[in-house]
Amino acid sequence: MTSLVIQTAFLGDVVLTTPLLAALAQRHGPVDVVTTPAAAPLVETHPSVRQVIPYDKRGRDRGLTGLLALVRRLAAARYEAAYLPHRSLRSAALAFLARVPRRVGFADGWPLLYTEVRRRPRTGHEIDRLLGLAGAPPAALPPRLYPQSEDERMVDACLTDAGIAGDFVALAPGSIWGSKRWPYYEELASRLADRLAVVVVGGGEDAELGRRIAAAVQRSGGRVLNACGRLTLLQSAALIGRARVLVTNDSAPLHFASALGTRVVALFGPTVPEFGFGPIGAGDLALGVTELVCRPCSDHGPPECPLGHHRCMRELRVATVVTALEETGALRRRD
Numbered sequence: 001m002t003s004l005v006i007q008t009a010f011l012g013d014v015v016l017t018t019p020l021l022a023a024l025a026q027r028h029g030p031v032d033v034v035t036t037p038a039a040a041p042l043v044e045t046h047p048s049v050r051q052v053i054p055y056d057k058r059g060r061d062r063g064l065t066g067l068l069a070l071v072r073r074l075a076a077a078r079y080e081a082a083y084l085p086h087r088s089l090r091s092a093a094l095a096f097l098a099r100v101p102r103r104v105g106f107a108d109g110w111p112l113l114y115t116e117v118r119r120r121p122r123t124g125h126e127i128d129r130l131l132g133l134a135g136a137p138p139a140a141l142p143p144r145l146y147p148q149s150e151d152e153r154m155v156d157a158c159l160t161d162a163g164i165a166g167d168f169v170a171l172a173p174g175s176i177w178g179s180k181r182w183p184y185y186e187e188l189a190s191r192l193a194d195r196l197a198v199v200v201v202g203g204g205e206d207a208e209l210g211r212r213i214a215a216a217v218q219r220s221g222g223r224v225l226n227a228c229g230r231l232t233l234l235q236s237a238a239l240i241g242r243a244r245v246l247v248t249n250d251s252a253p254l255h256f257a258s259a260l261g262t263r264v265v266a267l268f269g270p271t272v273p274e275f276g277f278g279p280i281g282a283g284d285l286a287l288g289v290t291e292l293v294c295r296p297c298s299d300h301g302p303p304e305c306p307l308g309h310h311r312c313m314r315e316l317r318v319a320t321v322v323t324a325l326e327e328t329g330a331l332r333r334r335d
Helices: 010-027 040-044 063-077 088-098 128-135 149-161 185-194 204-219 231-244 252-260 318-328
Strands: 004-006 033-037 049-054 083-085 102-108 115-118 168-172 197-200 224-228 245-249 261-269 285-287
Touching: 004 010, 004 088, 004 168, 010 033, 010 040, 010 083, 010 252, 033 040, 033 063, 040 231, 040 318, 063 088, 083 088, 088 102, 088 149, 088 197, 088 261, 102 128, 149 224, 149 231, 168 185, 168 231, 168 252, 185 197, 185 204, 185 318, 204 224, 231 252, 245 252, 245 318, 252 261, 261 318, 285 318
Parallel strands: 004 033, 004 083, 033 049, 083 102, 102 115, 168 197, 168 245, 197 224, 245 261, 261 285
Antiparallel strands: none
């Protein structure tokens, strides 16, 4: 019988769950995945996934009525096992009420609703923690996303329209958590404009920021594409996969780059890589202001700095980021 994975957390968390999906599929065949409608496209094309079951927990399916409707659907599928990387009561309740006979979750989740409890290490990368649910060794499998040919064609069209035919650096300036947003992407883009083309990636909510960054590049005489709000998630991932390097906050595009093998310079403010969500590539770099006693201040990053100064991001200088980019070799022109 098919196994079930319930992962309804953030987009980046879903990407970091793909190694778990692959590990389970290697043993038992493709799995079914319950996730949010926003994250569903990220795993619909994954070869380890049989079907995706969207669960709009904050919208159409919110509340007890939506939860019980999904419970009935899951119960009818008669899953043999459910793996619960998201440590929420809602996820645990779905598997419990659907009477999935084997329910595997973390000890710091809702262990009374599980049949098998795994210890979640406080250290190490989140990928390895999640692989532990399947009993797989650390670093056994990388994250992977699978853009399709139509996604690649859309990326080709966007780059062609922007006059970008060669190498470029990608910038991902957004985050749903306000305090995670580095405030100097416009200045960075200006500094890079005479070295490489610049592509800005993000959602529709980042479009105005993308417009300002693009304007800064154009004033400096560079080539630029503002793709914010123009692409689907998989198309954005495909675009990031074409970049020489991605500069990003601690947000989902970081994990998109890891899943496509693109080098990363990640900018950490209120959070730290030691939480387990940093870049994983051998040439990747994670930057932060290390001497602040107030850092880290939150697991996710609050909407705004609780002390009002936002030094963790304001004191991370553009020159430091440019130096890091030079260290990766991404700014060297290729013959």
